[in-house]
Amino acid sequence: MFYSGKIKTKSTKKYKISYSSFASGMNTEVDDNLLPHKQGKIVFNYQIKNGALKTGLGFTELYLPNVYPEELGENRVIDIYENKNITNLWHFRYYDSLNEERRHKIMYTTIDGDLCYFDVFHYLTNSFKVPDIPLFTSVPVAINYRLNSEDCMIFSSPTDSMLVFTQNHLAKTYDDAPKLVSVCIHYERLFAILEGERNTLVFSANLDPTDWDYELDQAGFIQMVDERGSMCALVSFNDYVYVFRDYGVARVSAYGSLEDFSVSQLFISSVKIYGGTVCSCGDRIMFLAKDGVHYFSGYTTTKLDLGIESLFENVENENASAVFHNGKYYLACRLNFPDDEKIGCEEEEYKNNTLIEYDLKSGEINILRGVDINKMISLEEGNVSKLIACFNGKYANKMGQLTHDGRVFGTTLKGVWTSPNSNLGYPGQTKQIKEIFLKSKFDSKVVVKSNLEKKEYYVKGKDCTQRIKTNVKGEYIQISFVAENADAEISCPEVVLSVYG
Numbered sequence: 439m440f441y442s443g444k445i446k447t448k449s450t451k452k453y454k455i456s457y458s459s460f461a462s463g464m465n466t467e468v469d470d471n472l473l474p475h476k477q478g479k480i481v482f483n484y485q486i487k488n489g490a491l492k493t494g495l496g497f498t499e500l501y502l503p504n505v506y507p508e509e510l511g512e513n514r515v516i517d518i519y520e521n522k523n524i525t526n527l528w529h530f531r532y533y534d535s536l537n538e539e540r541r542h543k544i545m546y547t548t549i550d551g552d553l554c555y556f557d558v559f560h561y562l563t564n565s566f567k568v569p570d571i572p573l574f575t576s577v578p579v580a581i582n583y584r585l586n587s588e589d590c591m592i593f594s595s596p597t598d599s600m601l602v603f604t605q606n607h608l609a610k611t612y613d614d615a616p617k618l619v620s621v622c623i624h625y626e627r628l629f630a631i632l633e634g635e636r637n638t639l640v641f642s643a644n645l646d647p648t649d650w651d652y653e654l655d656q657a658g659f660i661q662m663v664d665e666r667g668s669m670c671a672l673v674s675f676n677d678y679v680y681v682f683r684d685y686g687v688a689r690v691s692a693y694g695s696l697e698d699f700s701v702s703q704l705f706i707s708s709v710k711i712y713g714g715t716v717c718s719c720g721d722r723i724m725f726l727a728k729d730g731v732h733y734f735s736g737y738t739t740t741k742l743d744l745g746i747e748s749l750f751e752n753v754e755n756e757n758a759s760a761v762f763h764n765g766k767y768y769l770a771c772r773l774n775f776p777d778d779e780k781i782g783c784e785e786e787e788y789k790n791n792t793l794i795e796y797d798l799k800s801g802e803i804n805i806l807r808g809v810d811i812n813k814m815i816s817l818e819e820g821n822v823s824k825l826i827a828c829f830n831g832k833y834a835n836k837m838g839q840l841t842h843d844g845r846v847f848g849t850t851l852k853g854v855w856t857s858p859n860s861n862l863g864y865p866g867q868t869k870q871i872k873e874i875f876l877k878s879k880f881d882s883k884v885v886v887k888s889n890l891e892k893k894e895y896y897v898k899g900k901d902c903t904q905r906i907k908t909n910v911k912g913e914y915i916q917i918s919f920v921a922e923n924a925d926a927e928i929s930c931p932e933v934v935l936s937v938y939g
Contacts (some may be wrong), residue, residue: 443882450936452518452872455862457931460855461489463803466776470858470904471865475915480777482792482807483844483853484921490929491919495806496845502824506561513931516556516837519565522548523834525577526813527826530555532582532589532605541605542778542819545591545877547574553593553603571609574598574936581621583628583647593646596633602784612648612844616640620713621827622688623647624674625693637661639681639690645888651854658696666706670713671766673723676736682716682725685709705739715760715769719798724767726750731769731796738816744803749773763816763825768840770811770827771792782808784852789830792900792922808851809833853921855928859887859914868938871913874906876919877932879927883920888912905928 457476465473466479473479483494494852502514518524527546534541542558546565551573556565558638564597578595585592585602593601600615618630618640628647632638643649643656643684643805650657663668667684674680685707686868707727715726723734732739751774758771784791784807793806810830817824825840844851863867880899885892890912897904915935919928 442452455933466748468862475860479858482805483851494844496841496843500837524828528580530591541720595760622672622674624679631669671716679868704868712827717760719762761814767796848922856918857936859916870936871908871910872934876931884909885918887916889914
């Protein structure tokens with residue numbers, strides 16, 4: 439018997455997905471099926487520049503200028519005192535009255551409580567320990583000040599006497615001074631959070647941060663006991679002292695006589711603020727709270743939409759720290775990446791695993807994953823512009839500077855850009871990734887994954903566009919561009935696929 443009817447076959451349509459620019463960055467907040475496939479779901483250890491994926495951030499040993507002989511240039515690698523672990527660091531600026539010039543030192547404390555220093559502009563590579571002073575029994579805070587017409591650094595910790603270090607390498611302790619945990623200078627007074635319950639703001643006598651005699655009405659204190667919790671950080675900003683608390687911010691008007699001091703509680707936060715991340719950044723104050731990064735104008739607080747807020751979930755960031763450098767807010771913190779990767783420091787115990795670089799002008803972010811940063815400072819002086827850091831874990835005995843080479847002290851960090859795992863807007867239909875075009879200047883890898891299979895394709899670095907033939911089928915598709923050798927420059931990928939309907 440013959441049937442004249444036609445047999446229906448599945449229709450096939452061919453499409454292209456063009457990654458004309460990676461500038462869309464990263465977004466972990468939107469559901470994969472709603473997120474454009476050319477926007478990254480997970481992106482780390484790349485820098486996104488001019489729409490391309492390029493070599494990511496990194497750290498190398500600290501190099502400083504060699505001032506004698508000058509032709510040697512910047513080739514001093516600083517030796518850490520007795521190769522000990524570093525617990526904190528500061529930039530000491532002072533005027534050398536003997537030689538009539540501005541001078542600069544980097545000061546730091548070690549795990550054994552030593553206070554050490556080295557010169558920024560010099561020819562020696564040595565670090566020196568400040569002699570004849572008590573060892574710090576806990577990590578101090580410190581601040582630059584001019585006391586009795588002489589520049590100095592004031593150190594205080596929760597368990598030690600206040601210490602004043604002068605440019606002549608002399609140090610003096612003040613046993614009667616209170617134990618302080620966060621400090622700022624405002625109208626020639628030292629304001630600080632008193633160790634203990636951390637609900638008391640203390641301030642020194644005018645022009646003398648070593649004078650804490652409350653009975654003479656020179657020094658004083660302000661207590662804040664309410665639902666906003668303990669104090670965690672102080673910032674002198676726009677003629678006020680701002681007191682950041684666990685769950686809010688207070689503003690202290692502190693000029694004129696003590697009778698004129700006043701306090702205003704500005705707002706209550708529903709999530710915890712991490713005091714180590716509070717940082718003055720030009721016209722605003724930035725900080726990390728449990729739900730993400732915020733900026734404070736002096737009156738109102740706004741939560742930034744970085745697109746990565748879910749990565750802060752289910753982690754504590756009590757060890758997070760931040761610094762403002764070259765127009766960018768750098769945040770060392772702990773993120774909860776939604777993958778099974780173990781990058782760098784994640785292979786061992788760690789406190790922080792990420793450095794977020796946030797550009798205040800453009801709003802762009804870059805993520806360095808796999809480095810456990812302890813503290814950071816910004817060194818901006820003359821022709822020297824460096825972000826300097828000390829570390830936890832295996833690099834705790836090193837002091838490093840931020841680089842753009844995708845390596846941490848010579849160790850390569852893998853770069854990953856991963857698309858959403860989505861149905862590409864065609865639910866219930868099978869897709870077949872036929873081929874991928876891309877330009878990759880350095881060796882890289884393309885990973886194509888579906889709900890049915892996963893394949894990897896190695897790409898040899900070339901200056902021209904290359905064609906990769908693939909044959910991966912499935913309803914849900916995810917594509918990753920991986921750089922395992924630090925150097926990266928990937929641009930203009932285009933995916934050709936068929937959709938069977």
